[in-house]
Every structure is written in structure tokens, then in C-alpha cells.
Amino acid sequence: MRRLIALAAACVALLLLAGCWNRRELETLGIILAAGYDWDAEQQEYVVTAQIAKPQAMAGEGAGKGPTSHVFTARGKTVFEASRNLSRISTRKMWWGHVQVLVIGEEAAKLGLSGLLDFIERDGETRPLYFVVVTRGLARNLMHLRASPESVPAMGLTSLVKAAGATSTAPSARILDVSRALEAPSAALIGVVGVSEGEASDIGGPTKEFQLSGSAVFTKDKLVGFLDPQETRGALWVRSRVKSAILTVPCPGFPGRHVGVEVIHTASQIVPELDAEGRVRIRVSIRMEGNLGDQDCSFQYADLDKIEVLDKLVGARIRSEVEAARTACAKLSADCFGATDQVVRKFPVYWERKQKEIQAEGVPWPMLVEIEARVRGTGAQLKPTRPE
Amino acid sequence: MLIFMMRMGLAIIRLPVLKLIRSGPDAWIAVLVGTAVGNLIFWLVLRQAAQQPGLTLVQRLERALGPVAGRAVGTCYILLFLWDTMVTSRMYSGLLISQPMPETPTEAFVFLLLLGAAYMARKGPEVIARVGQFVTPIIAGGIAVVLFLGANQMNPRALQPVLGHGWGQVLVASFFPADVHVELMATLMLAPLVRSPKAMVRAGVVGMHVAGLAAAGTAACLIMFFGAPRSQRLVFPLYDIVRATTFGDFFERIDALFIFTWTATTFVKAALLLWACAYGLGQMVRVKDCRTLIRPLALLAGLLSLRAYANQAEVRALIAPQVYTFVALPFLVLFPALLAIVEAVRRPGEKAV
Numbered sequence: 001m002r003r004l005i006a007l008a009a010a011c012v013a014l015l016l017l018a019g020c021w022n023r024r025e026l027e028t029l030g031i032i033l034a035a036g037y038d039w040d041a042e043q044q045e046y047v048v049t050a051q052i053a054k055p056q057a058m059a060g061e062g063a064g065k066g067p068t069s070h071v072f073t074a075r076g077k078t079v080f081e082a083s084r085n086l087s088r089i090s091t092r093k094m095w096w097g098h099v100q101v102l103v104i105g106e107e108a109a110k111l112g113l114s115g116l117l118d119f120i121e122r123d124g125e126t127r128p129l130y131f132v133v134v135t136r137g138l139a140r141n142l143m144h145l146r147a148s149p150e151s152v153p154a155m156g157l158t159s160l161v162k163a164a165g166a167t168s169t170a171p172s173a174r175i176l177d178v179s180r181a182l183e184a185p186s187a188a189l190i191g192v193v194g195v196s197e198g199e200a201s202d203i204g205g206p207t208k209e210f211q212l213s214g215s216a217v218f219t220k221d222k223l224v225g226f227l228d229p230q231e232t233r234g235a236l237w238v239r240s241r242v243k244s245a246i247l248t249v250p251c252p253g254f255p256g257r258h259v260g261v262e263v264i265h266t267a268s269q270i271v272p273e274l275d276a277e278g279r280v281r282i283r284v285s286i287r288m289e290g291n292l293g294d295q296d297c298s299f300q301y302a303d304l305d306k307i308e309v310l311d312k313l314v315g316a317r318i319r320s321e322v323e324a325a326r327t328a329c330a331k332l333s334a335d336c337f338g339a340t341d342q343v344v345r346k347f348p349v350y351w352e353r354k355q356k357e358i359q360a361e362g363v364p365w366p367m368l369v370e371i372e373a374r375v376r377g378t379g380a381q382l383k384p385t386r387p388e
Numbered sequence: 389m390l391i392f393m394m395r396m397g398l399a400i401i402r403l404p405v406l407k408l409i410r411s412g413p414d415a416w417i418a419v420l421v422g423t424a425v426g427n428l429i430f431w432l433v434l435r436q437a438a439q440q441p442g443l444t445l446v447q448r449l450e451r452a453l454g455p456v457a458g459r460a461v462g463t464c465y466i467l468l469f470l471w472d473t474m475v476t477s478r479m480y481s482g483l484l485i486s487q488p489m490p491e492t493p494t495e496a497f498v499f500l501l502l503l504g505a506a507y508m509a510r511k512g513p514e515v516i517a518r519v520g521q522f523v524t525p526i527i528a529g530g531i532a533v534v535l536f537l538g539a540n541q542m543n544p545r546a547l548q549p550v551l552g553h554g555w556g557q558v559l560v561a562s563f564f565p566a567d568v569h570v571e572l573m574a575t576l577m578l579a580p581l582v583r584s585p586k587a588m589v590r591a592g593v594v595g596m597h598v599a600g601l602a603a604a605g606t607a608a609c610l611i612m613f614f615g616a617p618r619s620q621r622l623v624f625p626l627y628d629i630v631r632a633t634t635f636g637d638f639f640e641r642i643d644a645l646f647i648f649t650w651t652a653t654t655f656v657k658a659a660l661l662l663w664a665c666a667y668g669l670g671q672m673v674r675v676k677d678c679r680t681l682i683r684p685l686a687l688l689a690g691l692l693s694l695r696a697y698a699n700q701a702e703v704r705a706l707i708a709p710q711v712y713t714f715v716a717l718p719f720l721v722l723f724p725a726l727l728a729i730v731e732a733v734r735r736p737g738e739k740a741v
Contacts, residue, residue: 121628124487128632129640176541176632183617345545348552 030092031055033069034154036139037079037116038105045075046108046115048082049140050094051154058151068151071143079119096123100158101131102175103193105139109216109223117179117221128176131161133193134216134223145195145208153210157193160212164191165243168236168263169229170212182221185355186341187334189215189235192226217334225332227325234325235336237286237318238369240268246293249313254297261314261375262293272343272365280347281366282339286318291377295384302382307375315373322369333362340365412616413547414558416608421562423600426569426720427593433724434592437576438585440731445576446668449723452730459672461723466672468719469574469665470685473658474693475707477501480654482700483624487631488643498690501651505658506686509666510679513578516659523652530649531602534626535609537633537642542612570716571657572596574664623704662686 036049051069058068072090076082086094104113120126135142142157150156164172170191173181181188196211215232217225227235236242244263251257268286275281292301292310301310329336343365344351351358440448445465450458481497508516551558575592582588606626610619613629622628627646634640666685670678697703706712 124490128628129634179618180543180615183615341545345548345552348549 028092029095030090031095032099033152034101034143034157035099036103036105036143037108038139039108039111041107045077046079046082047073047075047140048086049073049143050086051143053152069153073140079115096125097127099130100154101133101161103139103142104134106136109134112221113182114221120175121179128179130175131158132173132175132178133161133191135193157210160210161191164212168233168242168245170232171215171236171241182218184341185344186338187336188218189336190218192216217332217336219334224334227328230321231325231328234321237322238268238270238284238337240266242266247314247317249317251295251297251299252309253299257297259295260293261290263288263290265289270339270342272346280343281368283368285370288318288373290375292375292379298384300383302378310375311373314375315371318371318373319369326364330364412620413549413611414551415611416604418558418561419607420604421558423604425562427596427600429720430569430572430596431593434589436728437579438589441585442580444580444671446671448727452727462668462672465573465719466665466668469661470689472571473661473689475703476654476658477689478693478697478703483627487627495694498693501654501658502686502690504655505662506682508659509663509682513581513663516656516663520656523656527649527653530645534630534633534646537635538613538629542609544612546612546615547608570720573719574661577664577667
């Protein structure tokens with residue numbers, strides 16, 4: 001009898017435990033690939049714009065017929081409410097688990113990122129792996145942009161952010177990086193995305209493309225200003241975040257001609273020191289190794305004494321970028337180099353005692369920058385292609 | 389293995405000490421120091437237990453302190469084990485409903501866990517130990533995989549400054565992890581079943597040290613991953629590493645691995661606590677087959693865990709180290725010390741009147 005009851009219970013359990021409680025069918029979900037966050041100061045509301053994928057337009061019989069994504073916009077007093085309100089206009093339940101990139105509008109960035117980060121870090125569906133970019137103006141305008149050559153605009157934007165290291169003129173950051181950076185006393189840098197006009201062709205008018213260049217500077221969680229691409233790379237040199245770049249320097253003895261050096265490897269170190277009067281100064285050492293990439297002059301860099309000339313030129317170029325960043329960041333009263341983080345780590349007691357005073361003054365740390373640039377190789381040829 | 393499992397469960401996923409220390413980067417040192425002190429205390433407790441090899445904790449209490457006082461203290465231990473079962477099941481459901489499965493009722497997780505734990509407990513401590521032996525490498529491997537995948541995003545500089553605010557705060561914070569050691573008292577109910585008392589002490593020491601080092605290492609990894617301020621904000625920081633882990637942009641979303649790992653530890657821990665509770669109660673009230681008590685106790689733990697706390701905030705407030713440590717200290721230090729003194733004074737073989 002007991003066995004019979006157990007068997008019956010097992011059969012009932014099979015019926016009851018046949019699937020997940022929170023089961024959601026794929027065709028009922030609107031998979032968000034990119035999301036934009038704006039702040040409407042007039043209405044005092046967040047505006048969330050979601051770009052969802054239309055898989056049926058990407059593959060199979062429907063491929064190539066119509067747009068591959070759809071854009072929804074909703075409002076709310078909090079980010080979460082605005083995000084949930086998307087369900088009022090979409091026939092599908094919004095799914096945040098596969099978001100690739102978040103675009104933050106300028107006004108929302110000035111208001112502060114804490115509301116957005118709180119939602120993403122708290123919610124179970126979201127992931128802190130999303131890439132983040134800031135745009136001057138409204139994020140929702142970017143969500144509507146149909147950029148080529150990617151079939152889904154969000155994927156194009158994501159690829160652009162991932163490839164930011166090729167020029168290092170914009171930082172690529174994920175939510176996790178931003179969250180960590182905003183907790184630190186130094187400023188955080190987030191890449192800036194805009195729109196550039198493409199070329200007109202026989203098959204259509206000028207296209208519009210995403211353009212990632214420069215960075216937005218955040219102190220605490222608020223946007224305080226922007227750095228242009230050169231200034232951004234200047235800050236990234238010090239932060240040891242230049243992955244690759246082409247440094248163009250003038251060709252000596254050939255006015256108007258240039259040489260391109262590809263950055264292969266970089267490393268930098270920020271060392272805070274106390275001077276004789278007990279004040280902190282920062283010693284920055286930047287090491288860079290690169291290869292001669294191209295030249296449109298006939299200067300013989302392959303010669304032993306000449307390559308040193310190139311080393312110096314590249315070093316001067318790096319220094320000019322760092323100086324440009326210092327000037328720009330000083331105007332914003334922001335430490336774009338991460339030097340304050342190192343001061344806190346090395347002199348915690350000093351920082352605790354002087355923190356308020358230093359932050360109120362907003363004066364940048366005195367910085368001594370040492371640069372060691374080495375051009376190691378000349379590529380596949382020894383002499384320039386250009387005839388002497 | 390069981391000691392390792394007990395320590396790796398709730399304590400390692402919450403790492404409450406992270407939230408205690410003002411100088412966040414030093415939290416891992418506090419875990420290390422706290423573990424060393426806690427391990428020393430529990431080693432003494434184990435050694436004392438090894439000198440009375442045929443008796444469980446409840447029997448030793450009754451024998452040393454007499455039927456009234458001994459049973460009173462024994463009841464306190466049984467209530468502690470029951471309460472620990474309640475908290476374990478509630479925290480387990482808390483993680484699952486707050487993150488991966490928010491729409492599933494808490495009751496479903498609490499009772500499914502306790503159903504499985506009661507089944508295992510009814511099979512006896514040998515089965516619990518065997519399951520522990522089987523899943524321990526999986527758990528250790530699971531945590532190692534999570535931390536390995538997160539390693540590329542860890543910043544060792546986040547651990548600086550080391551002792552930037554001196555030893556003071558670290559020592560104060562290291563006092564609190566004593567709360568996690570009190571759970572180990574349940575393993576003293578296994579003492580009569582262990583063949584060699586010396587081996588029991590040795591295994592206990594190894595288990596405690598490995599688990600303690602794992603906890604300190606995990607704390608350091610969490611600080612390197614999130615930074616000290618953020619790791620202090622998170623309810624289940626280890627789970628958040630899982631959410632934020634990516635390896636080469638293709639290997640991510642390993643939540644299932646983590647949930648499986650944690651479910652396995654929680655099952656074994658809840659089963660051992662339930663068995664210890666039922667076995668101790670059975671010895672006190674002279675029940676012939678203590679297995680009959682396991683299901684009612686599991687039901688009681690389940691109902692209480694749902695009814696006793698209105699929300700997760702209440703659970704967390706009660707098990708916050710600042711509170712729980714002071715609840716735990718009598719069980720970890722006072723009663724064992726009392727027991728040791730009485731057992732030392734009393735002649736071997738002499739029984740309390």
C-alpha cells in the first residue's frame with residue numbers, strides 16, 4: 001500500500017514539476033540589445049529607450065525584409081519604473097539579460113548615474129557586463145540610428161566600443177568598471193559616442209555612422225565635462241590603459257611630412273611621494289614600445305642614431321597628450337589620471353586628514369612625468385619606400 | 389569534509405565580515421585572524437570531545453551537569469541547531485528569489501530544501517558524510533572556477549592599503565567571525581560514531597583550516613573584484629561575481645554552476661543540522677528511533693523560517709555578526725568551557741547526581 005501511495009505521489013510530482021515556475025518562452029520575449037537612458041528635466045522623469053532584436057528579420061525566410069530591430073520608449077519616476085513601462089507599449093515582455101550596450105544621455109549623466117547603477121546591480125535579470133557609453137544630447141536619438149554595416153545597430157555600436165583600444169582615444173567600459181570607478185576618489189572616464197555623416201554614394205544619400213571618440217568625465221557619479229580624443233588618450237597613458245594607437249609625429253627635415261608609429265606595448269606606474277614639506281606629489285612613469293608603421297618622407301630611421309630621434313619624437317608626442325589631458329582635467333577640477341586612488345592607498349592617514357581640504361581646493365596633484373618611448377622595429381622594410 | 393561544508397555554506401556566500409570593517413581592504417585579514425582564533429577555540433572543544441569518545445554533546449552535558457542543568461543546556465544547543473536550520477533554509481530561498489527566480493514562492497524553496505535534507509538525515513550520518521565527501525570536491529571546484537573566471541577582472545591594488553588604519557579595526561572585526569564557528573558544534577553530535585577520536589580532531593583541524601583559508605581567499609578576491617566599498621554593499625557578493633564574470637566574451641552566465649554548488653552545500657548542512665537536532669532531542673527524551681523526529685523537526689523549521697521573519701532584512705539583522713556573535717559565544721566558549729572544567733574536576737566514570 002505504501003509503495004502504491006509513493007508511486008502515486010511520484011506521478012503527481014511528475015505533473016507538477018514538469019517545468020520551471022519562472023518559465024518564459026523565447027517567442028514571448030523582447031530581447032533588448034541596446035538601451036538608452038535620458039532624463040527629462042521638465043517632467044522630472046527618466047526616459048528609457050530599448051532597442052529590441054527582431055530575429056525573424058535576420059535569418060530564415062524573413063531575412064533582409066524590413067528592419068532588424070525595433071525601438072520602444074517609456075517614462076518613469078525611477079529607472080526601473082520607466083523600464084517596466086516599456087511593457088505597456090510592447091507586445092513582448094522585455095528581457096534585459098542580453099543587453100550589449102547602454103547609452104546614457106547628457107542630461108541623465110549630469111543628474112548622476114547612481115539611479116541607473118542601482119537598478120542594474122540590484123535587479124536579477126540585468127548583468128553588470130553591459131558596455132556603457134555617453135552621448136552628447138539624447139540617448140534615444142542614437143537608438144533610432146540605423147548604422148551600417150551591422151544588421152543590428154546595437155551590435156555595431158558594441159563592436160565599436162570593443163574596438164576602442166585600436167586608437168585608445170576613447171575608453172571602453174562595462175557597468176562593472178563604471179561602478180568600481182565611481183566608488184573611487186578619482187574621476188571615472190566613459191567613452192563618448194556620437195553620429196558622423198558618412199559618404200553619399202550612387203545607391204543612396206549620405207549615411208550616418210556611430211562615432212566613438214573622446215570621453216565623458218565623472219566625479220562621484222555626475223558628468224562634469226568631456227575630454228577630446230587626444231586628451232582622453234593622454235589620461236589613458238597615465239592610467240596604463242592605452243592598448244594600441246598610431247602616433248603620428250613630424251618627419252624631421254621634411255616639413256609637412258609625417259611618420260606613423262604603432263604602439264605595441266605600454267605600461268605606466270603612478271607613485272605618490274611626500275616631499276620635504278610633507279606635500280604629496282605624483283611621479284608617473286610611462287613606458288611605451290612600438291614599431292614604425294609608415295612614413296611619407298625619406299628619413300632613414302633604420303639607422304641606429306636615427307631611430308633614437310624617432311624615440312624622442314614619440315616621447316614628446318605622448319608628453320603633449322598627457323599635458324593636454326592635465327590642462328583639460330584641471331579645468332574640470334577632476335583627477336582623470338587615477339592619482340588620488342594611489343594616494344589613498346599609499347598614504348591613507350594623510351588622505352583621511354587632508355581629504356576635505358584637497359577636494360575643496362580642487363587643485364591637481366603636482367605631477368612629474370617620465371616617459372620612455374622605444375621604437376623597436378621598422379616593419380618589413382629597412383628603408384623608406386619614398387625615393388630620396 | 390563536513391566541517392568544510394558547514395563553513396563553506398552560508399558564511400562564504402555572505403562573508404558578513406566584509407560589511408563590518410571600516411577599512412574595507414583589510415576585511416580578508418580580519419577573516420584570517422578570526423578564523424585562526426575560532427579554529428583554536430574549536431580545536432580545544434574537539435580535543436575535549438575526543439576525551440569522551442562514546443558520548444554526544446548532549447550526553448556529555450547531561451552527564452557532567454546533571455539531568456536538569458545538562459538537559460537545559462542541551463535543549464539550548466538543540467534549539468540552536470534548529471534555528472540554524474531555519475536561517476539556512478531562509479537564506480537559501482532568499483538568494484534564489486532575489487536573483488534568478490523572483491516569482492517562485494519562498495515556501496517552495498524552503499520546503500524543497502528541507503524535504504531533501506530530511507530525506508538525507510533519515511538515512512543517517514553515514515549517508516550525509518558520504519554525500520559530503522562526494523560533493524566537497526565539486527563545491528571547491530565550483531568556487532575555484534568562479535574565482536578563476538573572475539580573475540582577469542580582479543585588481544590586486546584594491547587590497548591596498550594593507551593595515552592602513554592599523555590593527556585595531558581588524559582585530560575588532562576578527563572577533564565577529566566566531567559566529568560561523570558555532571555551527572560546527574553540530575559535528576560534536578557525531579563524536580560517538582567516529583572510530584578514532586584522534587583522527588576526528590585531526591580531520592576537524594584540517595577541515596577548519598582549509599575552509600578558513602578558502603573564506604579569507606574568497607574575501608580577498610571579492611575585494612579585488614568589486615573594490616572594498618562595493619563588496620560591502622552586496623548581499624551575496626560571491627553570486628555577484630558569477631553575474632559579472634566573462635571569459636573571452638563567450639564563457640559567461642555560469643549561474644547554474646554556482647546555484648548547484650551552493651544548493652549542494654546547503655543540503656548537506658541542513659541535513660546534518662536536522663540530524664543533530666533530532667538525535668540530540670531523541671537522546672534527551674529517550675526516543676528509541678530518533679529518525680521519527682526528523683520530519684516533524686524539518687516541518688517545524690520550515691514553518692518557523694517562514695513565519696519568524698517578515699522579510700530578508702529581518703533575517704540579515706538577526707544574523708548580523710554584531711548580534712549573532714554574542715548569541716554564539718556562550719555556545720562556542722561558555723558552555724564548552726563549563727563542560728571542560730566539570731569534566732576535568734569530576735573523576736572519570738563518575739556520574740552527576
